[in-house]
Amino acid sequence: MKTAAITNSSGNTAAVPASGRAAKNGQKAAAFSFSSVDKVQMKKFGRRIQAILLGLLKFCILVGIAYIILGPLISMLSSSFFTEKDLYNPVVILFPVEGTLQNYADTYRVMQYPQTLLTTVLYVASLTFIQVIVCSMAGYGFARFDFPFKNVLFACVILTIVLPTDTLMLPWYTEFRNFDILGILHLTTGHGVNLLTSPVPMYIMTLFACGLRSGLFIYIFNQFFRGLPKEIEEAAFVDGAGALYTYFRIMLINAMPSVLTVSIFSMVWQYNDTFYARLFGISNRLLMSMRISTVQETISNSKKILDSSVTQLYLYAGIIMMLVPVIVIYCLLQKKFVEGVERSGIVG
Amino acid sequence: MTKKKRKLSLLDKRAITGFLFVLPWFIGFLWFYGKGFIQAIRFSLSNLTMQETGGYLLEFVGLDNFKYAFLRDATFNQTLVSSIGNMLIDVPLIIFFSLFIAILLNSKFHGRTLMRAVLFLPIIMNSGAIQASIELAQQAVNGGVTAVSSEAAVSSGVNVEYLLDMMTELGVPAMLTDYIVLAVGRIFDIVQASGIQIIIFIAALQSVPGALYEVSKIEGATAYETFWRVTFPMVSPLIVTNVVYTIVDAFMNSEVVQEAYDMAFTNFNWSVSVTMSLISSFVVCILLAVIVKIISSKVFYYN
Structure with a gap:
């Protein structure tokens, strides 16, 4: 302009006001x-x-x-490929001069990798399965049905997300240390069962949707189910399907993106969890995440290495081995995971 | 009883089915959260001793545990304050960082899938054991930004100090520069902690209606204006969600929790541990309530 x-001021000589625009x-x-x-x-x-x-x-x-x-x-x-010499060689950065696979071999043996991996995978997979079923049921209940005090109860779900778990750490500990169902065991045998050091407490808590971040999963499912059209359900109802049938055969199938998201989150968090595992004293032999925390000590005891930066090399090897399964799964499901997260209605 | 009375209406039936769906969670909630919370308060008001048989003995001592935590314990006060302080420093950084990254990731460029995969890695490696050892790796193996920045700030940082001096001379408040230095030092923690927040923000950005952007483009808004007048308000409800999530997450990994845990399982001072947890959770809940209240009064709701 x-x-x-x-x-206009300099070059134009014949400005005609009438045809200004032209x-x-x-x-x-x-x-x-x-x-x-x-x-x-x-x-x-x-x-x-x-x-x-x-x-x-x-x-x-x-x-x-x-x-x-x-x-x-x-x-x-x-x-994790360094030898002791590489570690103290100031010239070595990233690429070892000598290089060794011994770290891996030793850590593999100490961790009893195959057995630990197997038990961990079984533990994680079963918990994830339970978590998906229970949390999606609760989420579905909150999303699609009206019952008295629904909003209050849902506020309680939010509360379980927000409330730091460590407040309830000790009550849970004592609960499972002397486990009892409504006093039945006390009546029959006189004392409760000590469930600590076994993974049973974790299963019980997950079964009642109070497991690792169950509240968050209920919330995710709730958001997703609310976004699904009501017509599918109504059609199923008209055709005479019962509530459970509708839920398992129709709603859960439609909720696949969020099922995928929740199962990945649940799997990964469960796999990495040390809080619950330590609280319930779940045996080191069972879980990878617990096993990894003792690798360094075991190595230094068994091989008589006092230098902690050397034993750390073994720890690194252990961590890499622990991460491999997760990263493989993640790479396989990465695209679906990202899409699922974005569509699963994690957003309110 | 007549037949008519026994028959439930359709609505009642649906209510019952719905409640049955929620029932497992409800039992768990009452059992673990309801009972647990009452237990926690009882424990904190008494002296707890574990028995070999599996039970425990309670001896009412009133507020002694609270007195112990606040007045006699050597580190609790400081740990509580420093944990809360760290949390307050981290939260805005994490929120801004994750929003920034979400916006970057939401635009189209080559290698976006790869970048997303990388950014979601911290969520996967979010483990206590791994993180502790990764931090060690940071310090031990000549790598990592934290090592560099802390070094730069202390010893070899000619440039950094020059920059800092310059900022002071320019009239930037010392508090702000300190905050920036701190932020740079913590960048590793921040990136590690903002995985979920990035996901939430990306999802939020994608749910902003495209028409709004078209309108602002036609009206001649610059990118800067579009961000502050369209994107930011539309995303703002999720800032609340993210702040809540960040605070809770930061608290779970904070030193206070660790101290309470150690108090119980290494010192076997059970009731003091419960008291500490209760106090710190109470403080965090108040903090959450205040922050959420402040932020949500400024949030823009589209509907």
Whole structure:
């Protein structure tokens, strides 16, 4: 506009007020032909440079963040191949000079990797299965049915998400230390059962939807079921399907994205969990996450290595071995997982 | 009893079925949360001794445990304050960082799937054991941003100190620069802690109606204006969700929880442990309530 105005004052000799609009257009065109050819090009060029610079900035930020996340992983991976000499060689960064697989072999043996992995996978898979069923049922109940005090109860679900679990740590501990169902065992045998050191407490809690972050899963399912159209259910009802049939054969099938999301979250958190495992004193032999916490000590005891930075190399090998199954599963399901999370209505 | 009376209406039937669906959770809630909470309060008011047979003995002592936690325990007060302080420092950083990353990831570029996969890795590796050892890896194996930044801030940081001086001379408040230095030092923790928040924000960004962006483009809004007038208000309800999640998550991993745990399972001082947990949870709940109240009064709801 500015250039047009300038040409208006200097170059235009016969301005006719009556046909103002046409004249203005003419002036504009004149102005463009007069001086703005390079300016347009300049503008285009500038925009392109701006785009490139912005892209570069974005690239740098993303690479930086990726480095922050991957950096420790990479350094762990590389140092898990170090020998003691490599560790204390100041020249060695990332790539070991000698290199060894001995760390892996020893840690594999100490962790009894295959057995531990098997029991852990069984434990995690069964818990995940229970969690998906129970939490989706609760979520469905909250999403689709009206019953008295529904809102109050749902507020309680939110409360279980927000309330830090550690407050209830000790009551749970005593509960399972002297386990009893409504005093029945006390009547018959006189004392409760000590369920600690076994995974049973975890199963019981998960079965009653109070397991690892069950509240969050109920919330996710609730959001998802609320988003599904009511017509499918009504059609099933008209056709004479019962509530359970409708739920298992229709609703749960339709809720696959959120089922997938919840099962991945549940699996991963369960696999990594140390809080509940330590609280219930679940045996080290059973769980990978517990096993990993003792690897360093076991190695230093059995091999008589006192230097903690050397035993750490074994720990790294152990961590890498522990992460491998998760990362494999994650890579397989990555795309579905991301999509599922985005569509599963984690958002309120 | 007549037949008519026994028959439930359809609505009643549905109510009962619905409640049956919720029943497992409800039992669990009463059993573990309801009973557990009452137990926790009882424990905190008494002296608890575990018995070999599996039971426990309670001896009412009033507020002694609270007195012990606040007045006699050597570290509890400090740990509580520092945990809360760290949490307050981290929360805004995590929120802004995750929003920023979510916006970056939401735009289209090459290698986006790869980047997303990388960013969701922390969620997967979110384990106490692994994280502790990763932190060790950070310090031990010459790598990582934290090592660099802490080094830079202390010893070799000619440039950093120069920058800091410059910022002070420019009139940037010392508190702000301190905060920035702190933020850089904690960047690793922040990135690790913001996985879920990024997911939530991405989902939120994708649910913003595209028409709003079209309108603002036609009206001639710049990208900056579009962000503050469209994107930010539309995403703001989820900031509340994310703040709540971040605070709870940070609290679960904080030192206070660890201290309460140690008090119970290494010192076997059970009732003091429960008292500590109760106090810290109470503080966090109050904090949550206040923060949520403040933020939600500023939140924009589309509907």
